[in-house]
Amino acid sequence: MPIREIRENFAVDDIVPYFQPIIDLESQRVWRYECLARLITSGDKTFLPSEFLYLIEREQHIHALTEAMFCQSAQYFHDVNVPWSINISATDLQNQSLTTTLITHLANYPNPSRVSIEISASSAMDNPQALHSFVEQSMQAGIGVFIDNVGTRPGNINALLNLPIRGIKLAGGLIHHYQEDNGVREYVDYMLSLCTKKDISVVAEHIETTSLLECVNNLRIRYAQGYVFSPPAPTSLHH
Helix, strand or coil, rough: CCCCCCCCCCCHHHHHHHEEEECCCCCCEEEEEEEEEEEECCCEEEEHHHHHHHHHHCCCCCCCCHHHHHHHHHCCCCCCCCEEEEEEEEHHHCCHHHHHHHHCCCCCCHHHHHEEEEEEHHHHHCHHHHHHHHHHHHHHHCCEEEEEEEEECCCHHHHHHHHCCCCCCCCEEHHCCCCCCHHHHHHHHHHHHHHHHHEEEEEEEEEEEEEEEHHHHHHHHEEECCCCCCCCCCCCCCC
């Protein structure tokens, strides 16, 4: 998909969360929501992070964006007893003041254990010390940590699974190539075995077709997310 040029001035306040459900395939109900950033311009155009993050990073507003997304999502779910998560970047992971702000924000939040932070596997592997510190502080505050995009690059995934994380999200390409690629099949089977032993939840990401969903069901992966269920949407929560 070609990236559209953003011709209008915008502020961090113009970036809002869209919500995509993660489905429990056993109960066929929403398990939790991932809150995804979308830029809504004054002309009511919607832009994906791939289309505006470079501008946020250029102006060094990435931490302001994370904080704004977190606060908006926390407010939205304050009186809705549904788990939710947001993504943080590698630079967020290294920012102790941001970590403190997020944890402080949840000090009086109803059931903060509903909240999780998603960190990409590449960011996690590139910043092991920052990750350890973040996971430890989050656990003390009741916040869960998910490792996102697992399987997109080589690295010591065992070290990540030895941390007290809440779950992992398998990159969509793994499910897509599971049937015909022996290496992928061995990797996924190994991940599922390890996560079962460690009681770590597994989410299959980017499940866009019924055939991919059938593969997930055959693998006995309990949770899945993707357009086959619902695209990210501004406010419609499906219970």
